Amino acid sequence: MPVIASVPAIDELIAAGSPVAIGVSGGKDSQAAALATVAHLDRIGHAGPRLLIHSDLGIVEWSDSHPMCDKLADHIGIDLVVVRRKAGGLMERWESRWESSRVRYETLSTVTLVPCWSTPDMRFCTSEMKTHIIVAELHRRFKGQTVINVTGIRRQESRKRAMATVATRQKDGRMWDWRPIIDWTVDEVFAEIDRHGLHPHPAYRGFGMSRVSCRFCIMSNLADIAAAAAQPEAHDLYRRMVGLESTSSFGFQGARWLGDIAPHLLDAGALQRFADGKIKALHRIAAEARIAPGMLYVKGWPTRMLTDAEADILAETRSRITNLFGFSSACLDRASIHHRYSELLAEHERRAA
Template sequence: MRRAPDERHQLALFTTGFEELRLSDDVRAAIAASAPVAFSLSGGKDSVSISHATAGLLDQLGHPRDRRFAIHADLGRIEWQSTPATVRAAAESIGAPLIVVRNRSHDMLSRWDRRFELGCRRYEQLLTYHLTGPWSSASNRFCTAEMKTHVILPELLRRFPTERIISVVGLRREESIKRRLTPISKREASCYTRKRGANILTWHPGVDVREDEVYAYCERHALPLPESYDLGTTRHGCAFCVLASINDITIAARAPGNRGVFLHLVDREASSTFSFQPDRWLGDIAPELLPASLAADLARGQAFGAERRELEASLPANLRYIKGWPQRVPSLAEAAAILTARARIMAMHSLTSPYTSAVQIRERIAELHDVQRLKEAA
């Protein structure tokens, strides 16, 4: 994909080693005003190459180099071990000082652990109809929001409280169907605007760059890349991503530097009864790496997971969770079926609940139903 028709009025093309970089009118104006520019670096080939090329474009446009810096969100234990060094070297290659930020409450592993713990507590209190698994997903990418966006953007505002800020992000439309709609630039939501006037303009200069261009550019400029590519992965980010391909996740599982994280995640699969990806258990990727005790725990967790899914599928379909749940109050017979399924699922996880009879189940859902209707009426 090259250029969307509705963008023709606002973009300019620049050759900086790639076939073209995109520049919209709002970004051009901010550059002309010497706005601070933050290069978001993950360590992957796209962020490294596009940041490097964009630095050259900024030089062409007369943007002052002392108004640029690189920023990286450290995700903790789930990072490839080479990522910190790669990011430092990438920042040096574009001539920008590096800022490293982290979520102060948790890393990705502890966030998944905590999500499952809280899900169990909510299930005990009958605040959820189905047990909630630990993992993020394509439809619920809280990992990206909490570990990157909600850490990087506030840091930019803290450093530049009264200025418009340009955040350079190396997304490419070729990467996925969803990313085909990536704009050249966008103003971030109002929550990232201060009364004093600061706001963040996210710029995607490499939206139309092709993958073959990226690899050629990295080689031509001898740009630093992490070991994951040498091992054969197609993308770089978290060592283990819920959206990763079978190729990438298999390589990650067998990389010696990821062994501790791999075993931690398989242990969480076993204890939660939820597979790391919707159609794939991480523990099945490299079973030869599992200690005998963990392999046995995983087999038990997989069996419990299959039973849990059957139990949840047997529940009244029109009582399942949707926005505004619960939509109605179950009959006493339906409440009895819910009680039976819940009792077995709670036994799998050694959970306890104050709702131990069909009458109590029905009364609890009726209570939640009344609360929800009051909210909707307010």
């Protein structure tokens, strides 16, 4: 078996019997990390509590993902804890983000429309839907204890993850993130699963996908998205996601639109709405191109008053986008825009004070 990566701080916590929580998603890396970590803990005599923890993202999850976590827990012989976002799954989060963007645009609480989808640089799908919820549950479950949080992150996966460390202490000091298989190759991951007589998620060897997370993931390549769209269980989600692309005018992966992947899954009405959504995107981008960086908000607040010329540009842009989307927007002329900027600047100053 490949080497388990560790650091003295993790070794000391294990020796002291600290709780170990292993995050599992149903994918190959978390599956291998769980198998290897538990075997390692057994070898060195860890006597503290252990558990697997899975954050359920709702309808974006593959049907086999939760059962894979159950089978893994049964094989290892430790409990599986499942947590969920109370306000709904990831699809609901994307939809509510678009609704929030619309409302904020109408009230000039944002200068440009905000994309509804998570992105590689803004992965709230991971931070909000997984990390925050899992950390909160572990703090609640192991009050007053320092918890070791195991993840299956590997350096081979991406350029960003290539810079990851073996272990990181979280800011509150009550939890360590440990990446024991960080230097493993993908072949070693599959070999570890096979060695235990288990099967990896069927999406790998059955669907032909290179990575498994959500059915449609912002990080997926074109081949994986096409493979996902070919699975009947993903068709309802596909249509719902294309519907949000059409309504919002934002492609799921920026320049790559889900609606272009499997248009045969859409009826005539959905196809027309999708085509209209892509045209809206072109008009939106052209309209917002006139907005200079200094006119934008920083962390939700304007940085200065606009000139009359800038206010006129913003008024014209907002009018065009409001008509394009059928919004009920305020602040569509110079005077009301100046008033709104003044109002927000004063509110920001009050809060800062």
